[in-house]
Amino acid sequence: MKYSEDFYRLAIQHQEGYGPATIKKMLQLSGTVTRIFEEPESWQTDLRKQKKKVPSLSIDSHLRHIVDEELKQMDHAGVKLCFYTDKHFPFRLKLCSDGPLSFFCLGDDNFNVPHIMAIVGTRNASEYGRHSVGKILAELQGTDVVTVSGLAYGIDTEAHQKSIENGLRTISVLGSGLGVIYPYQNKDLAQRILANGGTIISEYEYSTPPDRLNFPKRNRIIAGMADCTLVAESGDKGGSIITAYLAHSYNRDVFAIPGSIHTDKHSGCHNLIQKNVAALVTSGNDIMDLMNWKNTRRAVQTQLFVELSDTEQDIIGILRDKESVFIDRIAEQMPNLTPSQLAGILLGLELKGVITCKPGKIYTISR
Numbered sequence: 001m002k003y004s005e006d007f008y009r010l011a012i013q014h015q016e017g018y019g020p021a022t023i024k025k026m027l028q029l030s031g032t033v034t035r036i037f038e039e040p041e042s043w044q045t046d047l048r049k050q051k052k053k054v055p056s057l058s059i060d061s062h063l064r065h066i067v068d069e070e071l072k073q074m075d076h077a078g079v080k081l082c083f084y085t086d087k088h089f090p091f092r093l094k095l096c097s098d099g100p101l102s103f104f105c106l107g108d109d110n111f112n113v114p115h116i117m118a119i120v121g122t123r124n125a126s127e128y129g130r131h132s133v134g135k136i137l138a139e140l141q142g143t144d145v146v147t148v149s150g151l152a153y154g155i156d157t158e159a160h161q162k163s164i165e166n167g168l169r170t171i172s173v174l175g176s177g178l179g180v181i182y183p184y185q186n187k188d189l190a191q192r193i194l195a196n197g198g199t200i201i202s203e204y205e206y207s208t209p210p211d212r213l214n215f216p217k218r219n220r221i222i223a224g225m226a227d228c229t230l231v232a233e234s235g236d237k238g239g240s241i242i243t244a245y246l247a248h249s250y251n252r253d254v255f256a257i258p259g260s261i262h263t264d265k266h267s268g269c270h271n272l273i274q275k276n277v278a279a280l281v282t283s284g285n286d287i288m289d290l291m292n293w294k295n296t297r298r299a300v301q302t303q304l305f306v307e308l309s310d311t312e313q314d315i316i317g318i319l320r321d322k323e324s325v326f327i328d329r330i331a332e333q334m335p336n337l338t339p340s341q342l343a344g345i346l347l348g349l350e351l352k353g354v355i356t357c358k359p360g361k362i363y364t365i366s367r
Helices: 005-012 020-030 033-038 044-050 061-077 127-139 155-165 184-195 214-225 239-249 264-274 284-290 296-307 310-319 327-333 339-351
Strands: 080-083 102-107 116-121 146-149 170-173 199-202 228-233 253-256 355-358 362-365
Touching: 005 033, 005 061, 005 080, 020 033, 020 044, 102 184, 116 127, 116 155, 116 214, 116 239, 127 155, 127 228, 127 284, 146 155, 146 214, 155 170, 155 184, 155 228, 170 184, 170 214, 184 199, 214 239, 228 239, 228 264, 239 253, 239 264, 253 264, 253 284, 310 327, 310 339, 310 355, 310 362, 327 339, 327 362, 339 355
Parallel strands: 116 146, 116 228, 146 170, 170 199, 228 253
Antiparallel strands: 080 102, 102 199, 355 362
């Protein structure tokens, strides 16, 4: 029996013995999940060379029921599935080795925008912490910065609310399914996010209840979707610190707001600054300067990127907001390209006037 591509995309994530990394490799060999299921010869031979045992793919009546029900709920609620091979899948997440294969989405699904900042912090936010977030977002009013947070109490809530108030698009990443907004008291805020052009996403199926194990896992998406992460207020431990170190491991910038030395509410921020994991910031202008986001010509240039192929856009994502990148660094982040393929694509981007090659095979975005 044959099914739709979305059916197969959901079904493959229920197959035992296949994790996201393996499925991504299968996609490189086959192109679509439909071909993975219907033309297994397109990937099995190559995969068997790397693994001793390749489990067979199967869709039984139980799995068929699970996927059919999920598709019905998605259709009823207007939920979209954002899959790894989709053009609008976040290129920043593709650069993360532990990034998700897919996630569910409500609202605007344009994730490949020029500037994204994650904002995280304690659930037990102080008045100082909330006001700090409000101050920085007010100073970003009128920019194209998109914010990402987790819809939790405290700093997350303030980040979403102040983004909306200042005309900034905001994205919420849940630790539950899209049909189970958590915390429940933020249901109205979730609706405001959508009503103001924002987005709510989750990698969990529609009716998945919140679980404490889901929240540390979703933090990698918050960090991976953004160019930088701002820790607004945090103690020594907790999800905010985990998110900061995840962002640091992805080679993304991390910022922290300092606070009083007379309370442990800000000790996590101070430790990040002391260890040179985070840069100290006190204003929206600090962030704009440190990220070099004040170059309006660059914002105009990024509009050209929509005409590029997915691979070309991935390379632009590596170069974006960096002074220069050595070709070996680009090759490390594009392991599926041979040296000759990468050289050809880079030459094509040069000829289009999008990038510039400097002596020593160092590349930068054309200004």
